Amino acid sequence: MNSGLQVGLRFHDSAPLPFEDRVANIKEQGFTCTHIALSKVPDIPGGNKECPLTPAILTPGYAAYLRHVFEKNEMDIAVIGCYLNLANPDEEKLSSIRRMYTAHLRFASLLGCGVVGTETGAPNTDYHYDKEACHSKEALDIFVRNLAPVVKEAERFGVILAIEPVYKHIVWNAKRAREVLDRIESPNLQIIFDPVNLLHPDNLDHRDEVIQETIDLLGPDICMLHLKDYVTADDGQGGVKMDSVACGLGEMDYSRVMEFARTRPYLFATLENTKPENARQALEFVKKMA
Numbered sequence: 001m002n003s004g005l006q007v008g009l010r011f012h013d014s015a016p017l018p019f020e021d022r023v024a025n026i027k028e029q030g031f032t033c034t035h036i037a038l039s040k041v042p043d044i045p046g047g048n049k050e051c052p053l054t055p056a057i058l059t060p061g062y063a064a065y066l067r068h069v070f071e072k073n074e075m076d077i078a079v080i081g082c083y084l085n086l087a088n089p090d091e092e093k094l095s096s097i098r099r100m101y102t103a104h105l106r107f108a109s110l111l112g113c114g115v116v117g118t119e120t121g122a123p124n125t126d127y128h129y130d131k132e133a134c135h136s137k138e139a140l141d142i143f144v145r146n147l148a149p150v151v152k153e154a155e156r157f158g159v160i161l162a163i164e165p166v167y168k169h170i171v172w173n174a175k176r177a178r179e180v181l182d183r184i185e186s187p188n189l190q191i192i193f194d195p196v197n198l199l200h201p202d203n204l205d206h207r208d209e210v211i212q213e214t215i216d217l218l219g220p221d222i223c224m225l226h227l228k229d230y231v232t233a234d235d236g237q238g239g240v241k242m243d244s245v246a247c248g249l250g251e252m253d254y255s256r257v258m259e260f261a262r263t264r265p266y267l268f269a270t271l272e273n274t275k276p277e278n279a280r281q282a283l284e285f286v287k288k289m290a
Contacts, residue, residue, distance in 0.1 A: 004262040005225075005290040007283055008033030008078050008270040012040035015276040019044050020069055027073040029280050034070075035117070035226070035270040037081035055103030063110035077113040078224055078268035079162065079192070080104055085121035086146045087139060087170055093125065094146065101150045101161075109157040115223060116154070117162045117192050120171035120180075129168040139170045144183050154188040162223050164192040165214070167200040174198070174214040181221055191218050194226035194272070195257050201240040204232070208256065215260045225261065225269035227254075227286060246274040248285030258289045 009031045014022055019041065026034055038046035039053045045062060046053035070077055082104040084097040104116045122128060123139040133139055147163075154161040165177045177191060195211050203210055215222075229250030235241040247254075261267055274282050 004265055004267055005269050005286070006032045006076070006078075006266055007286050007290075008035060008076075008268060009274065009279055009283075010034070010270055010272050011036040013272070013274045013276075013279065023069055023073050023075060027075050030283055031075070031279075033076040033078040033268055033270065035079045035081060035272075036077055037083065040081075053100075055099050058103045058107040060110050063107055067111050076268070077111060078270055079115040079117040080108050080111070080113055081117050083117075083119050085127045086118070086150065087121040087123045087143045088125055088127075089123060089142075090125050098146075098150060102153045105150075105153050105157045105159045105161065108159045113159075115160045115162050115190075115192075117164060117224075119164050119166050120169040122169060131168075134168065134170050135172055140176060140179070143170045144180055147180070147189075148184055151184055151186045151189045155186060158188075160188050160190050160223055162190045162192045164194055164197065164226065166194070166197040167203070172198075173210070174217040177214075178217045181218075189221075190223040191221045192224055192226055193218065193222045193257075194228070195254075196228050196230050196242075196244060196252060197226070199230065199242065201232075201235075201242060204240070204242070208253070211256050215256060219260060222260075222264075224267060225257065226272050227257075227269050228252075228272040244273040246278050246282040247271055248282055249278070254289055261290065 009026050011034045014026050017025055041047040045051040045057050082101055084100055088094045108116050120143055122134050123142055151161055165171045171177050198210055199207055227247050229245045229247050229252045230242045231245055231250040232240050232242055271282050
C-alpha cells in the first residue's frame with residue numbers, strides 16, 4: 001500500500017467483541033488505526049449506563065489503560081470523537097458541552113492521541129437540520145464564537161481539534177470551513193475531510209467540483225480523512241436521497257481524494273459505515289486505490 005495512507009476503522013463499526021478482543025480483531029483484519037467515540041463502546045467506561053461518559057471518568061489511569069491496550073496491538077488511535085453541539089442555544093447545556101470538550105482534549109493528550117474530532121452542529125437544542133438556520137451567517141458566527149475558547153484549550157493541551165464539514169451542519173462547505181480557520185487562526189484547529197459528508201442531493205450534480213474546491217481551499221489544514229461511499233435512490237417525493245455505505249459499495253469517485261492523499265505521507269484515513277462482514281472488503285478496496 002502507498003505510504004500516503006494509514007487506513008483505520010471506526011471502532012463502533014467493528015465486531016461487537018469484548019473490548020480488548022475487539023481491538024485485536026481490528027488489527028487482525030489489517031487496519032492500523034481507529035477512530036473511537038467512547039460513548040459508543042458499551043463495554044468500556046463512558047459507553048454504558050453503569051458508567052456514563054462524564055469529564056470525571058476521563059482520568060489519567062483510564063487513558064493509560066487504553067493506551068496500553070492499543071500499544072499491545074500496535075494500533076494507533078487516530079482520533080477521539082466528541083460530537084457535541086457547540087451551537088446549542090441553551091447556555092447551561094453549552095457550558096456542559098464545553099467542559100466535555102476540555103475533558104476530551106486533556107484525555108487525548110494523556111492517551112497520546114493527537115486529534116479530537118467534531119462536527120459543527122446546528123443552532124438548536126436537538127441538533128436537527130434546518131437548512132435556512134444552519135446555513136445562515138448568524139449560525140456561523142455563533143459557532144465560531146463558541147468554538148474559539150475550545151480551540152484555546154486544544155492549544156493548552158497540545159492537541160488538534162479537528163472540525164468535520166457536513167452539508168447538513170453549520171460548516172456545510174469548504175468556503176465556510178476556510179472562514180472558520182481564518183477567523184480563529186490557530187495551528188491547533190484543523191479539518192477532517194469526509195468527502196461524502198460534503199455532498200447532498202442539492203449539490204450532487206457537481207460532486208467533483210465540491211471535492212476539488214475542498215482540497216484547494218482546505219488542503220494545508222486537512223489532518224485526516226474519513227472515507228465512506230453512498231448510494232442514491234428515489235426519496236418517494238419526486239427527489240433523490242443519499243444513503244451512506246462502506247467504501248466500494250456505491251457511486252463515489254475517489255480519484256481526487258486519493259490524488260490528494262498521496263501528497264500526505266502516512267495520513268490517517270478511517271473507514272465509516274462498514275459492517276463486520278464487509279470491513280475487510282472495504283479495506284482492500286481502499287488499498288487498491290491508495
